[in-house]
Each structure stands twice: as structure tokens, then as C-alpha cells.
Amino acid sequence: MPTFTPLHRDLTFLSPLSEARAARLISFLAEGEPTTVLDVGCGWGELLLRVLEAAPGARGLGLDLDEESLAGAREHAVRRGLADRAGFEARDARVVAGRYDAVTCIGASQIWGTEVEEAQPLDYAAALTALRQLVPHSGRLVYGEGIWSAPPTPAATAPLSGRADEYVAIGALVDLAEAHGFAVVAVHEADLDEWDTFESGFTARYARWLAEHAPDHRDAEEVRGLAARQHASYFGGYRGILGLAYLQLVAV
Ligand SMILES: C[S@@+](CC[C@H](N)C(=O)[O-])C[C@H]1O[C@@H](n2cnc3c(N)ncnc32)[C@H](O)[C@@H]1O
Numbered sequence: 038m039p040t041f042t043p044l045h046r047d048l049t050f051l052s053p054l055s056e057a058r059a060a061r062l063i064s065f066l067a068e069g070e071p072t073t074v075l076d077v078g079c080g081w082g083e084l085l086l087r088v089l090e091a092a093p094g095a096r097g098l099g100l101d102l103d104e105e106s107l108a109g110a111r112e113h114a115v116r117r118g119l120a121d122r123a124g125f126e127a128r129d130a131r132v133v134a135g136r137y138d139a140v141t142c143i144g145a146s147q148i149w150g151t152e153v154e155e156a157q158p159l160d161y162a163a164a165l166t167a168l169r170q171l172v173p174h175s176g177r178l179v180y181g182e183g184i185w186s187a188p189p190t191p192a193a194t195a196p197l198s199g200r201a202d203e204y205v206a207i208g209a210l211v212d213l214a215e216a217h218g219f220a221v222v223a224v225h226e227a228d229l230d231e232w233d234t235f236e237s238g239f240t241a242r243y244a245r246w247l248a249e250h251a252p253d254h255r256d257a258e259e260v261r262g263l264a265a266r267q268h269a270s271y272f273g274g275y276r277g278i279l280g281l282a283y284l285q286l287v288a289v
Pocket of ligand 1: 049100142147148202
């Protein structure tokens with residue numbers, strides 16, 4: 038398997054999230070003056086670190102299973118003088134207990150569903166039930182969740198789970214959040230520019246690898262295939278159809 042540069046070299050967040058939208062979500066969490074912040078599926082922790090910068094009285098915990106991302110998170114925490122307030126642990130977020138004043142879960146709700154390989158509909162109810170247990174009354178949650186932005190086509194679902202019921206539309210997601218003990222403060226959807234930036238960041242490492250290696254390198258065919266598949270899945274498939282909704286929620 039060829040070695041690629043870490044994704045955080047090409048992406049600020051591991052989700053379709055612009056600087057402007059991130060700032061809005063961070064303000065929402067910081068305005069609640071949290072003392073404890075939890076990020077489930079934190080990736081390399083950029084959002085959590087920014088929340089801690091905006092909420093100087095808070096300590097944060099980021100959980101993920103990916104050691105490479107967590108190593109990046111710890112390195113960034115040290116560089117930004119946040120190592121004493123930010124912990125990053127390789128732990129399955131399904132088993133986390135306790136309550137946190139502010140919680141973020143962005144693009145990570147599959148944590149509570151069935152394995153991706155089982156190609157089941159996303160288990161929004163399981164995620165919202167688990168997340169509600171992590172926040173006290175009036176605690177804040179930023180929930181970034183997959184939705185259908187437009188009715189799914191066969192070309193869109195093919196590179197995903199293959200099913201039209203994998204996601205729900207944004208209105209149904211808002212209803213689900215309300216049904217699971219949250220008041221909905223704000224709802225926005227990632228736009229196409231955020232998606233294009235996200236998907237481009239994903240494939241930039243393949244382009245870089247190909248530029249740095251000879252065309253007849255033994256791994257070159259594999260890398261060209263990875264890039265082509267990703268481009269076909271997105272541009273020929275789910276672009277504009279798979280969406281991501283950002284819900285700013287308060288536990289009630
Ligand atoms: C799409 S990424 C989002 C990362 C981050 N929230 C962001 O927006 O930049 C989903 C993350 O969830 C993590 N993840 C998946 N299953 C997990 C589990 N059971 N416990 C903790 N993290 C998990 C993955 O390793 C991945 O980093």
C-alpha cells in the first residue's frame with residue numbers, strides 16, 4: 038500500500054466545513070461558557086482546539102480510533118499551548134460516560150450504528166439517544182450529520198451503501214433531534230463549495246503522490262485507480278445529493 042501524506046495537510050477539518058461556518062459553531066458552544074467539552078470522532082481535533090481557545094475556562098476531551106489523527110491533534114495542542122486543557126484519547130466513543138457542558142459530533146454518528154459494511158440506514162435515533170445522555174439539561178450540542186440534499190439517484194447511492202434510505206432529508210433530521218430531547222437553535226447545510234473543498238482535500242494526496250513518483254512506479258496504477266474512483270464517486274455520483282446538516286442544539 039503506498040504511503041500518503043496525512044489528510045490534515047490538505048484539509049482543515051475532516052468534514053465539509055468552511056471557516057465561516059466553523060466560527061459560528063464555535064461561538065455557539067463557547068457562549069454557553071462550558072467547563073467541559075467533548076468531541077466524539079474528533080479526527081485531528083481542530084474544532085475542539087478552537088472551542089478551547091474561545092472558552093478559556095474549559096477543558097476538552099477528544100475521542101477517536103485513528104492513531105494518526107490523534108497524534109496530529111496532540112501535536113497541534115502542544116503547538117497552540119493547549120496541551121494542559123486538551124486530552125486526546127484512542128477510545129471507542131460508544132463507551133464514553135459522564136456529562137459534558139458542550140459536545141460536538143460531526144460526521145461521526147456511524148459510531149452508534151451498525152458497521153458501515155452492513156450497508157444499513159444511518160441510525161440517527163441511536164446517535165441522538167447516546168448524544169443526549171452526554172449533555173446535561175441546557176448543555177449544547179453541535180451535531181453535523183449526513184442527509185440527502187436532493188432525492189438520491191442510483192449513481193449517487195452506488196458508491197455509498199447502495200440504498201435510498203441510508204439518509205433522511207433535512208426536515209426529518211430536525212424532527213428527530215426534537216424527538217430526542219433537544220431544542221433546535223439553528224440549522225444550516227454545508228454548501229457545494231464546502232463539499233468541493235472537502236472532496237478535493239481527500240484526493241490531493243493522490244495527486245501529490247503521482248507528482249512525486251515515476252509514472253511506472255509499481256504502485257502508480259493503484260494510486261491512479263484510487264483517485265479515479267474517488268472522482269467518479271463524487272462528480273459522477275453523490276455531488277449535490279449527499280449533504281451534511283449542522284444542527285446547533287440545546288438539551289431540554
Ligand atoms: C468524518 S470523520 C470526522 C472527524 C471530525 N469530527 C471532523 O469533522 O474533522 C469521522 C471520525 O470518526 C472516527 N470514528 C469512527 N468510529 C469511531 C468510534 N467508534 N469511536 C471514536 N471515533 C470513531 C473516525 O476515525 C473519524 O476520525
